[in-house]
Amino acid sequence: MNKLWGWLVIIAAIGLTYLWQPEFFQEAYGIIKHGDIAALADYLRSFGGWSVVITLALFVVMTFTIVFPFMILSGAAGIIYGLFWGIVISWSGEVIGALVMFIFARHFFRQVVEGWITKSKYLKQVDDYSAANGFKALLIARLLPLAPSGIITAVAAISRMSFRDFILATIIGKLPPVVIKVLLGHDIVFAGENMTRLIVVAVLVVGVYLALWWYRRSKVQHGNA
Template sequence: MIKKLALAAVYVAIAYLIYIYGDNILAWFQQANSIPLIIIMASIMALFPIIPYPIVGGVIGAALGPILGAVITWAGSSIASILMFLFVRYGYQEWGQRILARNKSISKITVMFERNAFLTILFARMIPFIPSIVVNVYAALSRVSFTSYTIASSLGKIPSMLLFAVVGDSVMSSPQNMPITIAVYAVFIAIALGAYRLWQKRGIVQHREVKQ
């Protein structure tokens, strides 16, 4: 219990510092010229999302351009997700699994999630209104392998991170192109969501056939 409380206290303390110095950090992104340092800072901002990460991605995109900005934004977000996964997996998994096991419905969902973890995580990352931290924590508390989580999570983040950087660059350089960018991404999300629903239905049908 002491270990869990200590980890939580460290997390809250760092989040508080980001809350205080958030404006200064965003200003630093606009003038920084060290790519490794920008990636590290982007990872920290994603790991402690006091400032919404789309804003961070937009600032980076505006400062470095859509392509480099997207790569850095994606790298920071992916690294942060991996660190959060490890943080929860090795600090809270046993405790979290006991909580999940208390509810039979959640237990059944978790079993289904673990059977189809790669595709579920991949599609969840592509849908921007699913909170990233929910995917991170739930995957860490489950029995999903670190490799499957890392690959699926990182691949699934590519479209949204590209959007954040492109929108940020468009706001600064070509605001008239922003509606087109958002419309293209909306179409992509609709396709991804439709594919996910079809995959879910197919999985349910196969499960019923096996059960019969």
């Protein structure tokens, strides 16, 4: 019954928020959907002193939508506030969004999946691993620049990972990818002025994924040896 009331409160809050400012959600959705970083920066800038609050709120919303890449919003933050404060605001927004989603998913879905876990030997092993090595596993996942943050957070929430491991791995692990996303998003808009840095950052991202691929390939080969 408590969970039912919780769902009703959440649904009501979302509905009332949308009814309060439907134009904002429609406008922001349209811009983000088209991936127009410069247009999003102009739109957020139009809110003046409230732009930081609006930007942080959008990070939370985008964490739950999962489908939109954070780089669009991070790049807009870098344009509006400059690279340093754009990184700070983007990092704060992603951490807050992950924290909200973790609490939500653990409260409403952990008990649901526990029944599945107890019936599956494989899921039980994964659950036990997350409890013992949650910090390391999540930190590695967070360090990937283009990894789906919302999905990673949801998986962590329904596992037995401790809240302490989750928050520490999220705070530490999100900073490097946020720096990359802010730089990429910012420099894509101003490619003519920052082409060298854009190429360096893009190569760095590709290098991270190639290194991960090589590491996994090596582990598979050693495992089969």
